[in-house]
Every structure is written in C-alpha cells, then in structure tokens.
Amino acid sequence: MRRVSFKHGIHPPEKKETTRSKPIEDFPLPKKVIIPLSQHTGRPNESIVKKGERxxxxxxxxETSAFISSPVHASLSGIVSAIEPRPHPLGMKVQSVVIxxxxxxEWISASDAVQGSPDNIKDLIKSAGIAGLGGAAFPTHVKLSPPANKKIEFLIINGAECEPYLTSDxxxxxxxxxxxVEGIEILKKVLGVEKVVLGIELNKPECIAAMSKAVQGKDIEIVGLKTKYPQGGEKQLIKAILGREVPRRGLPLDVGCxxxxxxTVVAVRDAVIKKKPLIERVVTVTGSAVEEPKNLRVRIGTPFIELLNFCNFQKDSAGKVIMGGPMMGISQHNLDVPVIKGTSGILAMKxxxxxEYNHRQCIRCARCVESCPVYLMPYEISLASESDRFDIAEKLGVFDCIECGVCGYVCPATRHMTHLMKKAKTYANFLKSSRS
Ligand code: SF4
Ligand code: SF4
Known part of the structure; x- marks a missing residue:
C-alpha cells in the first residue's frame, strides 16, 4: 500500500478515541423535524407542500429547477405544521418545513427501477437529494456532470476524516x-472512469483492513494517507494521491478528478439500489460536555438538542457547541437548529x-505561511482584510483559501485568521456584485 501526504498542514490532537469504537446506533424517530429548504451549496428550494398537509x-x-441545487424530502411521516423561517446551523434563519x-x-412508495444509463442514474441521484456528506453539501449530480471538455480519469474516494473528534466516516x-464498493461501481459507471483510489488516513488501520478486504478482486486502489490536517481537503487529497496541483480558483475536474x-458514496448506492432519498445520515455526537458520546444514524431535521440529550448532555457545564469538528466547525447559539445534510458531527465542549483568544498584532513569524496547505501568505491576506483592502486580499489569493483554520491554529499572536479570510471573501464578492 502506498503511503502519501501533502506539504504543510498540522497535527492537532485527534480526540477520536471516545467514539471510534462505538457502532452506529439508530436515534429514535423524533417527534418533529425541521427541514430547511436550503441545506446545500446552490439555489434554495421552494416548498411544494402546504401547512396542514400529510x-x-x-x-x-x-425543489427548484436550478441545476446547482438539491431537493429535500420528508424524513418522517406526519403533518406539516409550519412553513416558516427557522434557525439554521449556518447561523441565519432559513425557510423550513416543520413536520x-x-x-x-410510513414511506412513500419507491419509484420504478430506473434504466441503468449514466444520465438516468445521475437524474436519480439528483432527485434523491444527494449532496456531499463530508460537510460542504455540494450537490453530487453536479460533481458527476463535468463539462464535455474536461476528461475525468480518476474517481477519488475520501476516507480521510482528518477533523479531530469526528468518527462518522x-x-x-x-x-x-x-x-x-457498490456505490463506487455506480459512480464509475456514471463517470465512465476505470481508475479509482480510496484514501484512508493511517490512524484508521481497521478501516484500511476492512476496505482492503471489501475491494478484493476489484480494480480499486487503497492508499494510506499520513495522518495530518487537512488531509481530507479535496485539493490536498489529490496532491497526496496523484501529485497533481488543482490550479488557483480551479476545481478537481481541472486535473481530471x-x-x-x-x-456520500453509500447515499448514492442507497438512492440507486434501494430508491431511498437522503433522509438520514450518521452524526458523531461527542465532546467533554456529553457523558455518553455516540455515532448516531439520525433523521435529517432532528433538533441538535435531542441528539445531545440522548448522549447525556451536561448543559450547565457546556461552554460551546459546534456543528462539525473543532477546526472547520461552526459554533451554535441555538440548540434547536436541525441536523442538515452536512452535519457530520456535534461537538459539545465544557x-x-x-x-477566547485576544486578537493581537502580527509579529511576522511566518508560521502561518509555513503551514498553509494551499501555500498562501495568510498574514498578508489577514492584514489586507483588517484594512478593508479586499482587492489586495483577492490578488493574494483569498478565494483559494479553504478556511481550514490552520493559520489561526499556529499563530502565536492568536489572530482571528479564518474570520479575516471569510470577511475578505464576503466583502470582495459583495463589492463585485454591487459594481456589476
Ligand atoms: S484558513 Fe486559508 S489561509 Fe489559513 S491556512 Fe487554511 S487555507 Fe491557508
Ligand atoms: S502566524 Fe500569526 S503572527 Fe505569525 S506571521 Fe502569521 S499571522 Fe503573523
């Protein structure tokens, strides 16, 4: 087995030991779900049901007719009690269907079996609402539809799960x-590719053994990824496995991947073989403020607080609850927010x-430069962002920043680096759209 990695990055404490040996447990059917009409990258959906409808x-x-979108489905049977803006884990209120x-x-009858052409399978993946379950929730059918001039050579399966604490993957x-493996075969057919590589971090030897056994007789290479954050970033994964650099502002398909x-691969398999839309996912509920950390299979739309309480949440001693891991996760101020397609974990810390670190002056130590996995000059971008020079931040490549949090993690001046990256991107985009 090849052992590979990318340059730069960091080694934060893994903190996976509390849940990695816990089998996936079914969370009981919730009494109510809140389904945000936007849970993905792309245009929000519009409700096609009415209040009071069963x-x-x-x-x-x-659903919406936009190509870059992903429809949503009822995750339990019952009555639609409200269609209104509700708090969303990404921090804003989003129009949601409450059931x-x-x-x-009671399940809706499955649609008839589809003819197995790649386009039909892609349509089925779209109509099942499959979006990336790794966190970004990018619609999967879009990734499977590269432009005709981009030849895809490699399907890369991401089993890195490099964020501390998380063990759902x-x-x-x-x-x-x-x-x-069944899901990989479906994706190979849709993309028309022969070469498949599954990357797994070396801190998961049991996964490497299980997957090596499962792919026996198949043309699927398993590659061991050195344990390093953010090894699971798409560009870092491609660099490690193939040595190819995704160009600035580019996508994996620019280098044939x-x-x-x-x-997501399992969700694709369930959509195609079982005709099952994406109505549930596995969520790691962990951290020092839960007494019984678990990996739970949960219906989309289940409020965070119910999952936390199921894991014996110590509300009074909790200081912070994050959706996702500690590096790229998003702090929550309202625990009634629902599990969405991108909720890989809920981390509750004492x-x-x-x-709370004070943001101080940059001392030009260059640690952020030595660690940034996309080879940016984070300190320069942060200074431009602080001075509201978003044009300079853009020239310095802020749109290539993957918001991994590495620069803030290594910064001795405890500067709020990721915040400044996000600020520069938001304002640069806003200024461009207000000029056009
Ligand atoms: S947050 Fe952005 S600038 Fe900072 S290390 Fe990650 S990619 Fe580089
Ligand atoms: S790590 Fe912090 S203090 Fe050092 S150069 Fe980067 S931003 Fe400045």
Missing amino acids: VETGQLIG ESDEKD ERVMLEYSAAI VVQNVG KEEVI
Missing part, C-alpha cells in the same frame, strides 16, 4: 464497506476547554 417518509417536499410525526414512519467504512466522500 406527508410520508421520503416524499419530496422542496410533526404521526409515529407511523470511520464507522461507515467499518460497517458499510460492501455498500461503499472527481472526489466523493465515503458517506466551559473550561473553551478559551
């Missing part, structure tokens, strides 16, 4: 290794673990 599990409830469960979990690889996360 819906069945798996029923389409929100009160009838506790029957690890459990999926251990418990659904055969389903991953499509990357899919292991959880007050004593949460340190």
